[in-house]
Amino acid sequence: MKKVVILGAGFAGLHIFYTLRHQIGEKIEITIVNPLEHSLLKPSLPDVALDGLEVSHTHIPIRRSIEAKGGRLIENEAVQIDADKQAVYLKNGDTLSYDTLFIAMGAVKDYDAIEGFGEYGYSVCDDVQAQRLWKRLQNFEGGDIVTGSAKSVFGTRVDAPKLSAPCEGPIGEVMFLADHYLKHEKHLLPEDYRINIFSPASEFFEDVGPQPHKVVGKYMEESQMKLHTAKVLQKIEKEYVVFEDGTKLPCDLAVIIPPYKAPPGHRRFRSGR
Numbered sequence: 369m370k371k372v373v374i375l376g377a378g379f380a381g382l383h384i385f386y387t388l389r390h391q392i393g394e395k396i397e398i399t400i401v402n403p404l405e406h407s408l409l410k411p412s413l414p415d416v417a418l419d420g421l422e423v424s425h426t427h428i429p430i431r432r433s434i435e436a437k438g439g440r441l442i443e444n445e446a447v448q449i450d451a452d453k454q455a456v457y458l459k460n461g462d463t464l465s466y467d468t469l470f471i472a473m474g475a476v477k478d479y480d481a482i483e484g485f486g487e488y489g490y491s492v493c494d495d496v497q498a499q500r501l502w503k504r505l506q507n508f509e510g511g512d513i514v515t516g517s518a519k520s521v522f523g524t525r526v527d528a529p530k531l532s533a534p535c536e537g538p539i540g541e542v543m544f545l546a547d548h549y550l551k552h553e554k555h556l557l558p559e560d561y562r563i564n565i566f567s568p569a570s571e572f573f574e575d576v577g578p579q580p581h582k583v584v585g586k587y588m589e590e591s592q593m594k595l596h597t598a599k600v601l602q603k604i605e606k607e608y609v610v611f612e613d614g615t616k617l618p619c620d621l622a623v624i625i626p627p628y629k630a631p632p633g634h635r636r637f638r639s640g641r
């Protein structure tokens with residue numbers, strides 16, 4: 369029986385698994401490798417960070433459903449691939465051989481690439497950061513919120529749209545949810561806080577086109593949110609967010625989407641065939 373190995377059980381890995389099962393049935397053996405027995409439902413992270421949703425709601429158990437479809441889940445991490453030997457080496461020392469390999473390990477959120485993030489930055493991009501932001505928001509008693517995406521550099525091998533920001537959808541969620549929470553749950557007054565949004569692109573929401581911005585623009589105006597485009601984040605300081613053009617915005621709470629980068633060892637993973 370042909371062996372398929374899928375590295376990663378996020379949206380991509382699970383989609384590959386179910387598509388193969390649906391189209392080819394049980395004529396192939398499929399193994400999924402993922403560090404945890406659950407998949408992280410990232411679209412729900414803003415609800416954890418800004419509305420206090422229990423983080424467990426973002427952890428989708430996967431073992432039972434994979435096994436029910438005749439697949440195998442190995443709770444571990446791939447550390448190296450030898451394409452010539454058609455083998456994947458796992459962190460626990462095991463080796464998996466394959467006929468076909470799918471690499472679906474997602475992107476790493478590179479918080480460390482932003483100077484000052486560790487001390488002053490917050491995010492919604494993973495379950496640890498989301499819980500950290502929820503704690504901070506509960507203690508926020510007014511001031512300046514700055515939210516936006518850092519600039520990402522994308523590879524050139526894939527013919528994909530050239531974007532400045534990795535993904536600005538969550539920024540929309542951050543600004544709306546934070547505004548709602550501060551207004552309706554904390555009962556702050558409009559003069560108590562300001563929400564500034566920045567984008568490294570010349571257009572906010574460039575990944576989905578201008579329409580969403582048009583739609584939310586009215587709400588942003590009503591809520592006195594200010595948009596700053598073509599702003600590339602340089603660093604986060606105690607009281608400011610600083611941009612590469614030398615400008616800065618006053619900031620008491622910075623909520624940032626960091627740059628995306630390939631998983632560690634990805635170059636090694638790409639080597640060979």
Ligand SMILES: Cc1cc2nc3c(=O)[nH]c(=O)nc-3n(C[C@H](O)[C@H](O)[C@H](O)COP(=O)(O)OP(=O)(O)OC[C@H]3O[C@@H](n4cnc5c(N)ncnc54)[C@H](O)[C@@H]3O)c2cc1C
Binds near residue numbers: 412446
């Ligand atoms: C806050 C937020 C909100 C979002 N909201 C939406 C939304 O509303 N709608 C939408 O369509 N998209 C949304 N997205 C984007 C969406 O979540 C991503 O596009 C999607 O998760 C990418 O799926 P993926 O499978 O490529 O990667 P991932 O989801 O990152 O999955 C990769 C998997 O690979 C595993 N892995 C990593 N390294 C290894 C290794 N060495 N060995 C084995 N496994 C490994 C990881 O643990 C993970 O389980 C959002 C993203 C964020 C951050």
